[in-house]
Every structure is written in structure tokens, then in C-alpha cells.
Amino acid sequence: MRLTTKGRYAVTAMLDLALHSDHGPVSLSDISNRQAISLSYLEQLFAKLRKQSLVTSVRGPGGGYRLSRSRDEIFVAQIVDAVNESVDATGCKGKSDCQGGNTCLTHHLWCDLSDQIHDFLNQISLEQLVRRNDVRQVAERQNSEGRQMARSNEDKISAAIVG
Amino acid sequence: MRLTTKGRYAVTAMLDLALHSDHGPVSLSDISNRQAISLSYLEQLFAKLRKQSLVTSVRGPGGGYRLSRSRDEIFVAQIVDAVNESVDATGCKGKSDCQGGNTCLTHHLWCDLSDQIHDFLNQISLEQLVRRNDVRQVAERQNSEGRQMARSNEDKISAAIVG
DNA sequence: ATTTACCTGAGTATTTTAGTAGGTTATTAG
DNA sequence: CTAATAACCTACTAAAATACTCAGGTAAAT
Numbered sequence: 001m002r003l004t005t006k007g008r009y010a011v012t013a014m015l016d017l018a019l020h021s022d023h024g025p026v027s028l029s030d031i032s033n034r035q036a037i038s039l040s041y042l043e044q045l046f047a048k049l050r051k052q053s054l055v056t057s058v059r060g061p062g063g064g065y066r067l068s069r070s071r072d073e074i075f076v077a078q079i080v081d082a083v084n085e086s087v088d089a090t091g092c093k094g095k096s097d098c099q100g101g102n103t104c105l106t107h108h109l110w111c112d113l114s115d116q117i118h119d120f121l122n123q124i125s126l127e128q129l130v131r132r133n134d135v136r137q138v139a140e141r142q143n144s145e146g147r148q149m150a151r152s153n154e155d156k157i158s159a160a161i162v163g
Numbered sequence: 164m165r166l167t168t169k170g171r172y173a174v175t176a177m178l179d180l181a182l183h184s185d186h187g188p189v190s191l192s193d194i195s196n197r198q199a200i201s202l203s204y205l206e207q208l209f210a211k212l213r214k215q216s217l218v219t220s221v222r223g224p225g226g227g228y229r230l231s232r233s234r235d236e237i238f239v240a241q242i243v244d245a246v247n248e249s250v251d252a253t254g255c256k257g258k259s260d261c262q263g264g265n266t267c268l269t270h271h272l273w274c275d276l277s278d279q280i281h282d283f284l285n286q287i288s289l290e291q292l293v294r295r296n297d298v299r300q301v302a303e304r305q306n307s308e309g310r311q312m313a314r315s316n317e318d319k320i321s322a323a324i325v326g
Numbered sequence: 327a328t329t330t331a332c333c334t335g336a337g338t339a340t341t342t343t344a345g346t347a348g349g350t351t352a353t354t355a356g
Numbered sequence: 357c358t359a360a361t362a363a364c365c366t367a368c369t370a371a372a373a374t375a376c377t378c379a380g381g382t383a384a385a386t
Contacts, residue, residue, distance in 0.1 A: 003166040003280070006374065008273060015272075027331065038376050043333075060384035061330040076276070106175045108297040113239075113287075117166070117280055129272060169343065190362060201345050206364075213364095223353025224361040 001114045001121075007080035009037055010045050014079050017055065018071045018126040019139045025057075025064030045083055052082040072127035077118050164277040164284075170243035172200055173208050177242050180218065181234050181289040182302050188220075188227030197305045208246055215245035235290035240281050 013031050020026045028046060032039040046065060049055045054074060055065045067074060130136075176194050183189045191209060195202045209228060212218045217237060218228045230237060292298055 001166065003164065004374080009375090011272075029331080040378080041374090041376055044375090047333075057332060058384085059330085059332055059382085061386065063331055063384075065332090106171060106178060106292075106298075107301070109174075109178075109292060109295065110171060113284070116283065120279065120283070121276070124276075132272065167343080172344090188362095192362080203346065204344055207344090210364075220363060221353085222351075222361090222363045224355065226353070226362050228363090 001077070001080070001118045002084050003080070003117075004084070006045075006083050009041070010049065010079050010083040011076055013037060013042060013045060014049070014054070014067075014074070015126060015129050016139075017065060017067060018074075018130050021067055024062065025066050027064035030064070048083050049079070052078070054078060054082055067126070070127070071130060072125045074126045075122045076124045076126075076129075077121035080121060081118075164240075164243070164281045165247050166243070166280075167247070169208075169246050172204070173212065173242050173246040174239055176200060176205060176208060177212070177217070177230075177237070178289060178292050178298065179302075180228060180230060181237075181293050182298075184230055187225065188229050190227035193227070211246050212242070215241070217241060217245055230289070233290070234293060235288045237289045238285045239287045239289075239292075240284035243284060244281075 012035050016031050016035050017026050020030070028039055028042045031037065032042055046055060046057075050057060050065075053068050056068050057063070057065050175198050179194050179198050180189050183193070191202055191205045194200065195205055209218060209220075213220060213228075216231050219231050220226070220228055
């Protein structure tokens with residue numbers, strides 16, 4: 001179990017999806033605008049999330065992504081694992097031969113730690129996150145900002161035309 | 164709290180130090196040989212460990228590093244933090260202004276997760292690690308291999324001379 | 327048909343990780 | 357004293373991961 005910014009991006013995006021999934025599928029460009037994550041990077045992440053059956057996609061106008069199951073059945077650990085495909089916690093690639101054919105000193109140790117962190121993040125569902133007060137508040141603000149965002153995009157376009 | 168290979172290297176090295184600290188200071192080249200971590204990389208790591216007062220150094224022949232306090236007073240979380248100087252778990256640099264002056268959706272979330280993982284790793288001391296059976300066994304093997312290592316180095320030297 | 331938006335793959339920039347090289351300084355064993 | 361040892365320091369480099377861009381697809385709705 002590795003914990004890097006990549007996993008954070010994925011969890012943030014999935015949480016955004018969970019927050020807006022009640023009105024049909026959510027497009028990646030919406031998530032991109034709200035969470036300030038580049039569209040192409042989201043596409044890469046969601047390709048992996050889809051392969052792990054965490055989301056389903058709907059093509060065509062009005063399409064986007066949906067959670068593949070209810071919010072209380074999707075856990076943070078699953079999301080992090082989906083985007084960090086190199087799940088080997090030990091650096092030994094699970095082969096126990098990290099150091100000249102033998103297990104390294106902290107091999108078992110890191111397996112244990114990794115398991116425990118994994119268990120911990122596996123108890124936290126999207127549902128629990130959505131219920132958090134701080135998340136709800138930030139989400140509220142982002143929703144209203146979304147409309148302003150549309151305006152500011154027009155500003156950008158006109159600025160581009162003007163020079 | 165980030166969890167990468169860098170932190171693992173540091174914990175492995177500190178554990179090696181803990182295992183061999185009963186006969187005076189331990190040199191980085193000893194650790195390098197036993198744990199197969201490059202000397203210069205160890206130097207970088209130990210510079211940080213020293214700044215965080217986790218180890219003390221003794222210069223000159225027979226010198227090396229010592230744990231700054233007893234093994235049951237040094238915790239895995241402290242080691243990981245020492246080498247991952249960018250301790251900001253949120254990516255917002257703790258300023259809560261990660262997204263255009265406002266907190267991002269998962270800001271508080273990642274702070275919480277980070278705290279809990281941190282608490283978890285902060286309960287695990289070097290003393291506990293040293294007591295583990297698997298660690299003792301690997302350490303045993305590495306100690307006997309150390310003597311062989313000296314031989315194989317001579318082989319390398321003679322090989323270099325010959326060809 | 328055309329738009330929307332997913333999908334794919336290739337490519338780039340930045341950062342982090344890991345290791346090199348080449349020193350200086352402090353210490354000690356001989 | 358001096359030669360060896362090992363910490364300490366700086367700068368550089370190679371490789372990998374991360375974050376992002378671009379240029380094209382393809383599928384499904386309007």
C-alpha cells in the first residue's frame with residue numbers, strides 16, 4: 001500500500017462523483033472543473049477505476065461516470081489500490097527475494113504494516129466521507145463556484161480572442 | 164504522511180542500527196553491505212535522521228552512528244517523517260488554500276487519514292521490531308553473510324585486477 | 327449527421343528517488 | 357606525527373514516477 005498524491009487525486013475524484021451522482025452520470029470535465037484536476041489525467045485515473053469495476057461509464061451526450069455500486073460499498077483502500085497498480089508494499093514484488101534471493105530485513109514488517117493500513121482504509125466508505133460536515137461544506141461552495149467557473153471560462157475565451 | 168520506498172529504506176537502516184548498536188557505533192558502510200543500500204543514499208538519509216535527533220554520529224575510525232535514545236523511544240512514524248520532509252499530507256502545504264484560496268474537497272479528510280496512519284505507526288517502536296522473530300532470523304542470516312561479503316569483495320578486487 | 331464524451335496511445339515536463347563523484351573535517355590507531 | 361577511517365558536505369546524474377498535453381480515435385445519444 002503506497003500513499004501518494006495519485007491516490008489522493010483518485011479519492012477526491014471519486015468523492016466528487018459520489019456527491020453528484022444523484023442526477024445521472026457525471027462527466028469528467030465537470031469533475032475537472034470542480035476539483036481542478038486536468039481532464040486527461042482524470043481520464044487515465046478513471047480508466048483504471050473502470051478496470052477495477054469501481055465505476056461504470058455512459059457514453060454520448062449527457063454521459064459520464066457513475067459509481068458501480070452504492071457509496072457504502074466503495075472503500076478508500078479500493079480506490080487507492082486501483083490507481084497504484086504496483087500494489088507490492090515490500091518493494092520485493094512479493095517474491096521475498098528482494099536481497100540476493102533472500103527476504104530483506106523489513107520484508108515481513110512492511111507486509112504487516114501495509115496490511116494494517118490497508119485494513120484501516122478499507123473501513124472507510126465513500127458514504128462515510130459524504131456524510132462529513134467539512135466535505136459537505138466544501139462541496140456546497142464548489143457547486144456555487146461551478147457557475148462562476150462557467151463565466152470565468154467565457155472570460156478566458158474572450159481574453160484569448162482579444163489577445 | 165507519505166509512504167514510499169524512501170521511508171522503508173530509512174526504517175530498514177534504523178532497524179539495522181538498532182540490531183547492531185550494542186558494540187559501539189555502526190558505520191554506514193556496514194549498513195550498506197548488510198542491507199544493500201548505497202552508501203551515498205544512506206548518507207543522505209542519515210543527514211536527515213541526525214537533524215531530527217534520531218541518531219548521533221561519531222567521527223573518525225571506529226566511528227559511525229548510534230541511536231540517540233533507547234530503542235523503545237524511537238517510533239516508525241518518526242523515522243518516516245524525518246526522511247519525508249514534505250510532511251504535508253494534504254498537498255495543500257497545510258495552508259488550506261490548495262484550490263484557489265480555498266480548501267480542497269478532501270483536505271480535512273486527508274488530514275484525518277494521515278493523522279490516524281501516523282498514530283498507528285507512532286505506536287510501533289524499534290524495540291518491538293527488534294523482538295520480532297522474522298526480523299531476528301533475517302538479521303542472523305545477514306550477520307553470517309557479512310563475513311562472506313568480505314570474501315566476495317576480495318574476489319571482486321582480484322577480478323578487477325585480472326580483467 | 328453531428329455532437330458529446332469516453333477511450334487510446336504517444337509524448338512531454340516536473341518531481342522524486344536513487345546513486346555517483348569528489349571533496350573536507352574530525353578522530354584515532356599505528 | 358601521519359595515515360587511515362568515517363562522518364560530513366556539495367553538486368551532479370540517471371532512472372522512475374507523477375502530472376499533464378495532444379491527437380486522434382470510437383460509441384451513443386440528439
